[in-house]
Amino acid sequence: MVVNYDQVMKLALERGFYFPSCEIYPDAPAGFWEYGPTGVNMKNKFVELWRRELVRRDGMMEIDGSQIMSRSVFVASGHIGNFTDPIVKCTKCGSTFRADRYILEKTNENVPERMADNEINGLIEKHNLRCPNCKGEFGSVSRFNMMFRVGIGPAAEEAYLRPETCQAIFVDFARIFKTMRGRLPLGVAQVGKSFRNEIAPRQSLLRLREFYQAEIEVFCNPNRLDEMSKFDEVKNTILRISSQDGGSITETTAHEAISKGLIPNKLVAYYLALLTLFYAKTGVDVKRSRFRKLSDEEKAFYASVAFDFEVETSIGWLELVACNYRSDYDLKGHGITSKQNLEVFDPTDQKKVLPHVFELSMGIDRSIYTILEHCYYEDEKHDDRVVLRLKPYLAPILVGILPLMTKDGLGQKARKIHSDLKFEYDTFYDESGSIGRRYRRLEEVGAPFAVTIDPETMQDDTVTVRHRDTMLQERVKATELRQYIQDALAAARN
RNA sequence: GCGACGGUCGUCCAGUUUGGUCUAGGACAUCAGAUUGCCAAUCUGGUAACCCGGGUUCAAAUCCCGGCCGUCGCACCA
Numbered sequence: 069m070v071v072n073y074d075q076v077m078k079l080a081l082e083r084g085f086y087f088p089s090c091e092i093y094p095d096a097p098a099g100f101w102e103y104g105p106t107g108v109n110m111k112n113k114f115v116e117l118w119r120r121e122l123v124r125r126d127g128m129m130e131i132d133g134s135q136i137m138s139r140s141v142f143v144a145s146g147h148i149g150n151f152t153d154p155i156v157k158c159t160k161c162g163s164t165f166r167a168d169r170y171i172l173e174k175t176n177e178n179v180p181e182r183m184a185d186n187e188i189n190g191l192i193e194k195h196n197l198r199c200p201n202c203k204g205e206f207g208s209v210s211r212f213n214m215m216f217r218v219g220i221g222p223a224a225e226e227a228y229l230r231p232e233t234c235q236a237i238f239v240d241f242a243r244i245f246k247t248m249r250g251r252l253p254l255g256v257a258q259v260g261k262s263f264r265n266e267i268a269p270r271q272s273l274l275r276l277r278e279f280y281q282a283e284i285e286v287f288c289n290p291n292r293l294d295e296m297s298k299f300d301e302v303k304n305t306i307l308r309i310s311s312q313d314g315g316s317i318t319e320t321t322a323h324e325a326i327s328k329g330l331i332p333n334k335l336v337a338y339y340l341a342l343l344t345l346f347y348a349k350t351g352v353d354v355k356r357s358r359f360r361k362l363s364d365e366e367k368a369f370y371a372s373v374a375f376d377f378e379v380e381t382s383i384g385w386l387e388l389v390a391c392n393y394r395s396d397y398d399l400k401g402h403g404i405t406s407k408q409n410l411e412v413f414d415p416t417d418q419k420k421v422l423p424h425v426f427e428l429s430m431g432i433d434r435s436i437y438t439i440l441e442h443c444y445y446e447d448e449k450h451d452d453r454v455v456l457r458l459k460p461y462l463a464p465i466l467v468g469i470l471p472l473m474t475k476d477g478l479g480q481k482a483r484k485i486h487s488d489l490k491f492e493y494d495t496f497y498d499e500s501g502s503i504g505r506r507y508r509r510l511e512e513v514g515a516p517f518a519v520t521i522d523p524e525t526m527q528d529d530t531v532t533v534r535h536r537d538t539m540l541q542e543r544v545k546a547t548e549l550r551q552y553i554q555d556a557l558a559a560a561r562n
Numbered sequence: 563g564c565g566a567c568g569g570u571c572g573u574c575c576a577g578u579u580u581g582g583u584c585u586a587g588g589a590c591a592u593c594a595g596a597u598u599g600c601c602a603a604u605c606u607g608g609u610a611a612c613c614c615g616g617g618u619u620c621a622a623a624u625c626c627c628g629g630c631c632g633u634c635g636c637a638c639c640a
Contacts, residue, residue, distance in 0.1 A: 098631065
């Protein structure tokens with residue numbers, strides 16, 4: 069069975085996982101999607117799992133920063149300078165091109181990032197470059213910045229929607245470190261929205277203009293990247309590391325990856341291992357994942373070493389997490405621009421150090437899509453029933469509560485059981501249609517358990533618990549149902 | 563952003579070629595009632611759509627123009 073993007077998309081739309089933003093209006097812009105009731109529930113649980121497996125496990129600190137930030141932040145971060153691409157537009161057909169790339173391709177002449185627009189115009193003129201589509205003349209170079217600019221207050225002070233959540237962490241670092249009595253290495257985490265004015269947003273949750281990130285910035289002493297006692301906890305975790313072109317994948321323990329030189333140090337290996345363990349718990353098939361080391365051309369402007377955590381899906385390899393060693397790029401930039409000293413004291417060295425940063429920048433929306441696709445299952449043995457085999461702790465509905473019929477007090481009894489459980493768990497009560505149909509509906513939204521109230525319940529106060537994947541049922545005392553669910557959930561987690 | 567193709571109930575599709583019984587049809591899904599009572603059962607009834615704006619015409623889902631959205635390709639993608 070091959071699951072494809074369209075099947076996942078259809079399920080997502082039909083079952084309220086996500087859908088286009090502003091869809092009742094004809095001018096709804098592309099690149100904006102909303103999470104519906106099932107989707108937001110699953111997303112919340114995904115974030116909670118992330119907290120559990122990464123933030124709490126590692127003793128990180130979580131913050132929630134502003135989405136709109138001042139111009140200075142992005143001058144310091146380099147986004148004002150580097151996030152702008154020089155573009156040229158054909159005056160005849162309107163096609164636009166990256167000026168620097170086009171010149172390099174046609175003339176082999178390198179255009180440095182900082183080259184002024186009029187110099188680039190000069191190059192186009194010198195080589196008499198024309199539009200490849202229609203041979204039309206190019207207009208003069210302009211700049212495209214991927215950041216959304218906003219105006220604050222009546223004077224419309226220049227500011228920007230953050231293009232990545234992490235700048236808040238860098239800007240707040242000094243205060244967090246001081247007030248929370250931080251010690252290196254220190255992980256600071258944040259979940260929130262970022263905004264990028266993508267030229268061509270596509271494929272629903274996979275390339276959005278407004279999207280969720282879960283970011284972790286680990287501040288560390290660059291001289292102590294191999295001094296990590298907690299590395300031993302994960303040293304035998306299997307990492308799948310691929311070559312730059314993604315061709316061959318090496319499976320090796322975190323420990324061996326370092327000795328083979330695939331990963332530069334223990335700190336990086338430790339977090340790549342945590343990330344692998346986390347994704348295994350999301351239900352993503354980690355056997356279809358890889359850490360791909362990026363070439364210099366592919367890396368972001370701030371990264372010195374970068375691994376992308378990528379997962380194989382029906383539409384190809386998809387980048388879910390960017391793991392960037394940002395060195396002191398950010399704190400140095402903010403230190404200079406703000407004129408603040410962002411060094412911290414490292415008691416081991418008895419001296420001040422400007423921390424380096426290793427980052428795990430996770431795309432939540434893409435992860436949600438991947439989980440849906442990897443958990444989507446058509447059961448050929450049972451009429452091709454569609455089962456979303458979500459982990460119980462990610463399922464939008466944990467327990468469906470279904471009276472076999474409503475008469476003879478079964479409906480009443482079932483509603484009673486429902487109200488006993490609904491405060492603690494995500495439950496769904498359903499008495500309409502045949503029992504089989506109701507089971508199938510629950511399977512499609514990934515509910516792992518269905519509790520059925522039948523005539524026997526009225527005799528001995530037992531109910532059946534039906535398991536989504538196996539379709540097997542077992543009888544449980546109604547009074548022990550809550551405990552049963554709690555145990556099942558705990559068993560799934562560990 | 564450019565180019566090609568496309569856009570009809572929640573979903574999938576018929577209808578567009580050749581404008582007119584289209585007052586837009588079906589299947590699945592959904593809702594109500596009946597019947598049944600453990601795996602998408604049956605019967606009856608209902609809800610529900612021509613992407614938006616303009617034009618041509620006696621008449622537009624159908625033709626023309628513009629916009630928006632989608633798929634693919636190019637380009638782009640911290």
